[in-house]
Amino acid sequence: MNYQQPQLRRMLAAEYVLGTLQGRARSRFRRLQARDPALRAEVRYWEQRLAGLNGGFKPVPPRPVVWAALDQRINANTVVPLHRAPRGTLWRNWAAVSTAAALLLALGLWQQMHQPPQIVTRTETVRVEVPVPAPMPYVAVLQPAKSEAHWKVSIYPDKGLIKVATTGRYAIDEQAKSLELWVVAADGPHSLGLLPASGDGEMPMPPGLKMDGDATLAVSLEPHGGSPTGKPTGPVLLAAPAVRPA
Amino acid sequence: MADVADLSHLLAATAAGNQRAFRELYDATASHLFGLLLRMLKRRDWAEEALQDCFLKVWQKAETYAPDKGAPMTWLMTVARYRALDLLRVKRPEVEMPEEGEEQPLTFADETQSPEDRAVEGEGIGRLENCMEGLQQEQRQSVLLAYYEGYTHQELAERLQAPLGTVKSWVRRGLARLRECLEQ
Numbered sequence: 001m002n003y004q005q006p007q008l009r010r011m012l013a014a015e016y017v018l019g020t021l022q023g024r025a026r027s028r029f030r031r032l033q034a035r036d037p038a039l040r041a042e043v044r045y046w047e048q049r050l051a052g053l054n055g056g057f058k059p060v061p062p063r064p065v066v067w068a069a070l071d072q073r074i075n076a077n078t079v080v081p082l083h084r085a086p087r088g089t090l091w092r093n094w095a096a097v098s099t100a101a102a103l104l105l106a107l108g109l110w111q112q113m114h115q116p117p118q119i120v121t122r123t124e125t126v127r128v129e130v131p132v133p134a135p136m137p138y139v140a141v142l143q144p145a146k147s148e149a150h151w152k153v154s155i156y157p158d159k160g161l162i163k164v165a166t167t168g169r170y171a172i173d174e175q176a177k178s179l180e181l182w183v184v185a186a187d188g189p190h191s192l193g194l195l196p197a198s199g200d201g202e203m204p205m206p207p208g209l210k211m212d213g214d215a216t217l218a219v220s221l222e223p224h225g226g227s228p229t230g231k232p233t234g235p236v237l238l239a240a241p242a243v244r245p246a
Numbered sequence: 247m248a249d250v251a252d253l254s255h256l257l258a259a260t261a262a263g264n265q266r267a268f269r270e271l272y273d274a275t276a277s278h279l280f281g282l283l284l285r286m287l288k289r290r291d292w293a294e295e296a297l298q299d300c301f302l303k304v305w306q307k308a309e310t311y312a313p314d315k316g317a318p319m320t321w322l323m324t325v326a327r328y329r330a331l332d333l334l335r336v337k338r339p340e341v342e343m344p345e346e347g348e349e350q351p352l353t354f355a356d357e358t359q360s361p362e363d364r365a366v367e368g369e370g371i372g373r374l375e376n377c378m379e380g381l382q383q384e385q386r387q388s389v390l391l392a393y394y395e396g397y398t399h400q401e402l403a404e405r406l407q408a409p410l411g412t413v414k415s416w417v418r419r420g421l422a423r424l425r426e427c428l429e430q
Contacts, residue, residue: 010425011418011421011422014421014425015417015418015421018389018392018393018417018421019327019331019392019393019396019397019398020392020397020398020399020402020417022335022398022399023335044314044315044316047315047316047320047324048316048320049374049424049428050374050393051316051320051323051324052374052375053374053390053393053394054282054319054320054323056394057278057281057282057285057323057394058281058285059277059278059280059281060277060280060281060284061276061277061280062276062277062280062293062294062297063294065294066276066280066294066297066298067269067272067276069298070272070298070301070302073298073302074265074268074302074305
């Protein structure tokens with residue numbers, strides 16, 4: 001086939017992406033596009049256009065064993081360079097032993113994976129080592145309009161703690177007014193406490209307050225000592241999302 | 247689902263060898279890829295094998311991802327689809343296809359532009375649905391079955407109970423018309 005003919009190239013690229021270009025023709029096309037940028041661009045064109053159909057695939061969570069096996073394969077691979085670097089036999093042996101161990105483990109997981117679907121009790125034989133990091137805090141940077149000052153607020157629901165670090169000074173009459181921090185939930189705002197106009201500090205989270213999922217924080221200007229009603233009474237200076245890294 | 251910026255960031259960190267970022271990338275995208283693989287491969291064990299292969303490739307080749315390959319999710323889905331197609335050809339053996347040989351394939355009508363001349367990524371995707379609607383029913387069905395089920399020409403011919411040559415021309419005319427429509 002004449003791979004230089006433009007119309008033909010375009011159709012081959014389209015059928016390659018669709019998948020109907022098969023067998024030897026497919027392998028040949030793959031080799032060809034590796035050294036032909038124009039052909040690759042043609043392939044990208046179709047990849048990106050047909051990706052519009054990807055919404056038709058319904059997400060399905062894979063079993064944890066897939067990650068476990070993958071994790072093994074990755075870590076088995078990272079052992080390999082140890083063979084080559086040091087010359088000492090001790091190192092070589094260690095590398096060989098650890099590679100063998102990793103491969104054995106990978107093989108075990110592999111076999112596990114290829115067994116038919118199991119009832120729950122059976123899956124206990126796989127050790128899925130997922131590191132459990134300490135829960136991440138919610139973090140928000142609160143910057144009122146028309147002010148250089150801002151607050152970094154970190155909320156640790158697991159510790160029941162709120163940390164505040166102020167940059168600059170927010171200009172209010174602290175004898176007459178207070179800044180109150182709120183978390184805005186589906187059922188309305190809940191007070192988290194008073195924000196300092198300057199400086200850093202910590203305060204406990206109000207008892208009984210739960211935070212889950214995404215959160216929005218807000219700051220309102222209240223009479224000295226905070227809102228008398230438990231809900232914001234003064235102007236809201238800002239609202240910002242609090243992000244919790246996964 | 248994580249947005250484009252998050253996924254790009256995770257891909258970049260994965261390319262740098264950050265296993266934690268790789269894990270996050272997996273958590274954010276594996277179910278989408280697995281859904282695609284299950285749909286195409288039909289068997290869970292094959293889909294799990296393909297998912298592993300896919301992410302192993304992502305781990306090893308994350309640095310080859312470039313934004314011109316589309317949004318990160320598009321790229322990942324593309325990697326998964328190609329893997330599924332390869333597996334299907336190995337695992338779902340069929341009557342050996344006659345080589346295309348020197349048969350004159352149907353081609354696109356007018357092509358003066360190169361893809362680089364065209365709009366940046368994103369444009370056109372919204373039009374895809376409309377353009378699919380514009381295809382003749384057999385053309386649309388052939389393209390969709392090939393895309394979603396990974397059917398070969400031969401399998402399409404069996405499924406649609408039509409001669410091989412007819413099915414091929416449905417696929418090719420469908421693709422050609424799709425492109426004309428997307429370019430408008």
